[in-house]
Amino acid sequence: MTLTRATDLASLIASNTAKYNDYLLKNDLPPPSLDLLPPEAPLRLPDDISTARELAIEASHELHELLCGPIGLIMNAAPRSTRIMSLHFVHTYKVGYNLGWGEKTTFAQIAKDCNLDEEDTRRMLRLAMTDYLFTEPENGVVMHSAASYELARNPLLSAWIGVTVQENWSPMLKISEAISKYPGSEEPMESAYAIAHNLSEMPFKVWERDPKRIKQFSDAMAFLHSDSGFQPSHILLGCQFSGPDPPTFVDIGGSQGHVSISLARLHPNMKFIVQDTPQTVALGAEQLPEDLKDGVTFMAHDFWNEQPVKDADVYFFRCIFHDWSDKYSVRILRNLIPALKKGARVIISDVCIPPKGVVSMYKEHWIRGLDVVMKCFTNAKEREAGDWAALFTKADPRFKFLGVRMPPGSKDAVIEAEWTSAEDVKVQPNGSESGTNGSLGSEAPILNGM
Known part of the structure; x- marks a missing residue:
């Protein structure tokens, strides 16, 4: 039987995932999971194990795109952008930031705490759940996933997401306008960011006057x-x-x-x-x-x-x-x-x-x-x-x-x-x-x- 690129990739994923998993087992480390309590500190891997993990990730990415096909690859672009919407919602309203690991709450309680409509809250969080942010173990009940808990407990990670969704997201929608209006420009005030945020002065100058904004960037x-x-x-x-x-x-x-x-x-x-x-x-x-x-x-x-x-x-x-x-x-x-x-x-x-x-x-x-x-x-x-x-x-x-x-x-x-x-x-x-x-x-x- 002739091997195809897809089967080559599947083999790469299997062999490198096995190498990574064997290392975790031998060192009594938790297996990859989005449901288990995440470790307090990031896992530091030996170079060869880190390489195996990266190769598995890269191969799985290519395999996914290959199996989706040309039309599927293009059609998947819109759903991918919704992860930013989910993160924007969770970060803006600090959803789950006071929820402990293993604790339960409800859509109704979250909506009340955030002064939001319950149906809007449920729809946004169920979207987030498709990206493994939070879980719904029973109808209407909300608990943390490993990812949402990491965001809630790590203020530096939360700041990074804040910069992503509050500062960087809207300019991405203005880049085509900017390069058409100011072709080849090297000027900061002719950028997509300046257009999206309606700036009249340099962005760093604007940030300096806002202690919360500059702290978020520093964090x-x-x-x-x-x-x-x-x-x-x-x-x-x-x-x-x-x-x-x-x-x-x-x-x-x-x-x-x-x-x-x-x-x-x-x-x-x-x-x-x-x-x-x-x-x-x-x-x-x-x-x-x-x-x-x-x-x-x-x-x-x-x-x-x-x-x-x-x-x-x-x-x-x-x-x-x-x-x-x-x-x-x-x-x-x-x-x-x-x-x-x-x-x-x-x-x-x-x-x-x-x-x-x-x-x-x-x-x-x-x-x-x-x-x-x-x-x-x-x-x-x-x-x-x-x-x-x-x-x-x-x-x-x-x-x-x-x-x-x-x-x-x-x-x-x-x-x-x-x-x-x-x-x-x-x-x-x-x-x-x-x-x-x-x-x-x-x-x-x-x-x-x-």
Whole structure:
């Protein structure tokens, strides 16, 4: 009998699922379930087991699409979007957030607590149940599933969903309008996000005036950084520092210091400075563990202005440049130049789009989707390796691009460049630099106060 792609995929799913399941059994770990009480902490798997799990997921995704067929694949798009509706409803009304594991409630009680119509509530939650959010063990009775309980008990996950449904969803419906109205734009105020939210100023400026909104975004970033594949332990891999002083690591746009706190525990001999908006760094300083107060400090700094920390060893950006088009990313890099000593590293932790066909369609879908989400947000983008190299060259040829590395198990790439000049360079008000290389020209207007 001739094997088809479908049977090949089924075999891949079976073999890799068996490998994953055997590991769980041998280590007395709970089997995959959406009904059992979820573990307190995410499961950390050995690399080979994690790979087996990923291969099973990727193969099952392809098999599902293959069996649906061309028409079914297209027709399934609409039902998939309803998961966002369900999550939006649950998050908005905090449905089940006060419901314990194993406890029961009713549609009527939820409707009363949320000041909603009972039929509307029942219809929305029964839709959510088809995505394994909540269960209905008997008619009219509601209990948590593992997924809905995780959302209810994990405030960082809830914040991530809040950003998804409140900030990112509506711009997705405006992307076609935006690219028609502003073809090829690199301007944040000409983005789908600006259209959808009817903005008259930059989104980050709007958020800064709303403490709840900025906290939700900061908490969402904390959740992202805690997820498997986003841990920062590999950031300083291969970095060697010389000199009598402790190496200094400047975490630019570092939110509440989640990356620096993790790295400070791994590298207690280093000095970490976290920079972000005044509101965000105030929260970070307030929550900083007592044992790290000598190694981690916070500083309010706007990266559209000249970098105030001079002669540091590392200037680090995590998930910053994908928020900005090339025009504005060049400006961010140029604002570092007056602070840089020869040999200083610029390290960026961000997505690097792999060459076409290198990863599965399942993984590429995630990356390409993220790329367009960033287009929606500020007319920004995710970049390929060549794009990253070109960005440093455009900012200043004295940046020596060191390449892109993809640590095993990581979802973010590590992009590095080294500053090769020992000369003083001053950023001019028009965005150019003065030095032996002469003017590099104006790239982007100064964005004061962002």
